[in-house]
Amino acid sequence: MTQTASHPSEQDYVMRWIRPDIRALHAYHVPSAAGLIKLDAMENPYTWPEALVEEWLQHLRNTSVNRYPDPAGRQLVTRLRSVMQIPSDQAVLLGNGSDELIQMMIMAVAGSDNVIMAPEPGFVMYRMISGFTQTRYQGVPLDPEHFELPLDTFLAAMEEHTPAIVFLAYPNNPTGNQWERASIEAIITAAPGLVVIDEAYAPFASDSFMGDLGRFPNLLIMRTFSKLGLAGLRLGYLCGPPALIQEFDKIRLPYNINTLTQVTTDFALSHMDVFSAQAALIKTSRQALATALAQFPALEVFPSEANFILVRSLTGKADAIFEQLLDQGVLVKNLSPQGGALRDCLRITVGTEEENARFLTALEIALNPGS
Numbered sequence: 001m002t003q004t005a006s007h008p009s010e011q012d013y014v015m016r017w018i019r020p021d022i023r024a025l026h027a028y029h030v031p032s033a034a035g036l037i038k039l040d041a042m043e044n045p046y047t048w049p050e051a052l053v054e055e056w057l058q059h060l061r062n063t064s065v066n067r068y069p070d071p072a073g074r075q076l077v078t079r080l081r082s083v084m085q086i087p088s089d090q091a092v093l094l095g096n097g098s099d100e101l102i103q104m105m106i107m108a109v110a111g112s113d114n115v116i117m118a119p120e121p122g123f124v125m126y127r128m129i130s131g132f133t134q135t136r137y138q139g140v141p142l143d144p145e146h147f148e149l150p151l152d153t154f155l156a157a158m159e160e161h162t163p164a165i166v167f168l169a170y171p172n173n174p175t176g177n178q179w180e181r182a183s184i185e186a187i188i189t190a191a192p193g194l195v196v197i198d199e200a201y202a203p204f205a206s207d208s209f210m211g212d213l214g215r216f217p218n219l220l221i222m223r224t225f226s227k228l229g230l231a232g233l234r235l236g237y238l239c240g241p242p243a244l245i246q247e248f249d250k251i252r253l254p255y256n257i258n259t260l261t262q263v264t265t266d267f268a269l270s271h272m273d274v275f276s277a278q279a280a281l282i283k284t285s286r287q288a289l290a291t292a293l294a295q296f297p298a299l300e301v302f303p304s305e306a307n308f309i310l311v312r313s314l315t316g317k318a319d320a321i322f323e324q325l326l327d328q329g330v331l332v333k334n335l336s337p338q339g340g341a342l343r344d345c346l347r348i349t350v351g352t353e354e355e356n357a358r359f360l361t362a363l364e365i366a367l368n369p370g371s
């Protein structure tokens with residue numbers, strides 16, 4: 001098809017109608033992992049036992065998709081409440097991944113000069129979604145040496161910026177550490193607005209604020225099934241005071257949790273022992289991997305309460321190590337391009353024992369090229 005000279009081009013429409021701040025963005029890049037050992041995205045490396053797959057398929061056979069899903073996912077929420085021990089006086093909101101919950105919360109406070117605040121380096125979605133919704137975002141730097149949460153600095157930043165929502169990933173991504181509980185409690189108490197504890201890594205962590213719900217009227221707990229082993233289904237959940245959850249629920253798009261996700265996560269929750277055993281195995285492997293990594297004098301290994309380990313190249317070679325691992329078929333996350341305190345850092349998701357062993361062999365070669 002030819003185009004008449006007078007008709008605007010695609011690019012003309014983009015320039016005229018798409019917001020400049022959106023045009024300036026780069027789409028979230030997910031690298032291809034085809035044929036690689038995939039240790040970049042905090043997925044659970046284990047699939048389901050055959051008997052469980054068979055039982056699941058039976059459930060799916062009895063599921064029909066001609067009707068819309070239950071908009072509130074009631075059966076799933078009931079099961080979640082009991083398995084995850086969500087306090088009964090707290091409300092639950094389901095999201096298409098916790099990313100969608102972050103989006104709902106930020107949309108609910110967006111505009112009118114409200115501020116979203118989070119420690120940095122932290123989970124990128126808090127900043128990105130603030131940008132999409134034209135909401136002010138204020139990062140507060142962690143201590144660049146050990147990624148500890150500087151409480152006084154954080155309290156001062158809250159005083160200065162009066163954040164509508166503070167996001168605290170506990171444990172933190174991409175650093176893997178779990179900050180001091182006393183600091184978190186001090187932030188919840190002093191915060192002028194809402195505090196969301198993002199417990200995406202709860203299956204691997206030694207502490208949780210789930211039991212603290214109800215102690216604070218501004219506290220919300222967000223979790224996801226992604227890191228536990230169901231990343232492909234996209235299910236996150238937000239627990240907190242009913243009055244707040246009710247407002248976020250108004251922004252939720254109808255039927256945001258599809259039928260297959262509802263049925264499958266409900267099924268998975270009735271077999272939590274399988275997933276808990278996988279999480280326990282991952283924690284054991286994490287310890288072994290951390291010990292092995294600590295043998296490399298050229299690396300600094302950071303403590304982790306999550307299913308990944310952050311390391312820093314002490315010789316400034318993160319980019320080269322990343323590429324040499326890739327050449328050997330291992331994909332990790334290179335955080336060095338993000339700069340700042342993450343310069344020379346790589347994030348390695350804990351894989352199966354075999355994957356970890358192959359990674360360590362590749363790393364040995366990457367750290368000693370030409371030898």
Ligand SMILES: *Cc1c(COP(=O)(O)O)cnc(C)c1O
Nearest residue numbers: 097098099123169173200224226
């Ligand atoms: C992975 C991750 C999420 C997003 O999880 P989804 O449920 O897959 O959207 C949220 N918060 C943190 C800190 C994460 O690392």
